[in-house]
Amino acid sequence: MEKQRRLLIEITKTLCGLPDSQGYLDGAPQPAVVTRLRQYQAAGYQVVLFTSRQMQTSDGNLERLNRYTARNTMKWLRRHQVPYDRLLFGKPWAGQGDYDIDDRVLHPGEFLQKTPAELLQLVAQRRQAVGAGL
Incomplete structure (x- = not known):
């Protein structure tokens, strides 16, 4: 049995081109990225979204992050009809001077x-x- 291929997509500033002056819920997704995600998903790829949203603010507290940030992020994804199969929170936040x-x-x-x-x-x-x- 062939393993399902996956796309791992960062939400902030990849899926959502968020200007620094906007909050997470105010930005709109990049239409071309959403279209491409739909194409890959239709071709059999599993779309996995991940984010470090609120990791700095929550001081890495995943319980708090999941309670507040996850709910709002899922609302944002539904509102903008962003396709995904899995949603992962808790990516370590790379601040200024840090690197992924x-x-x-x-x-x-x-x-x-x-x-x-x-x-x-x-x-x-x-x-x-x-x-x-x-």
């Missing part, structure tokens, strides 16, 4: 412009480059 380092990260523009086969090739090239540099 991962060998499989794609820029939102790459996700929008490339085919699934091109994305696989791009990730493979990056992983090879990272491995060569270690």
Whole structure:
């Protein structure tokens, strides 16, 4: 049995192009990203959304985060008809001067412009480059 392919999508500033002056519930999703998510989901991909929303504010308290932030985020996703199969909270917050380092990260523009086969090739090239540099 073939394993279901997944897309792991960060909500804030990837799915939702949130200006710094807006609150989480005020921003609208990027229409092109939502369209692309629908295409991938229709092609059999599992869409997994994740976020570090309110991780700094809640001081990493997942219970508090799930009680308040999760409810509002789910309302926002429903209101904007964003497709997803799973929703994960609690991604560590990378503040100013912090970095997320991962060998499989794609820029939102790459996700929008490339085919699934091109994305696989791009990730493979990056992983090879990272491995060569270690």
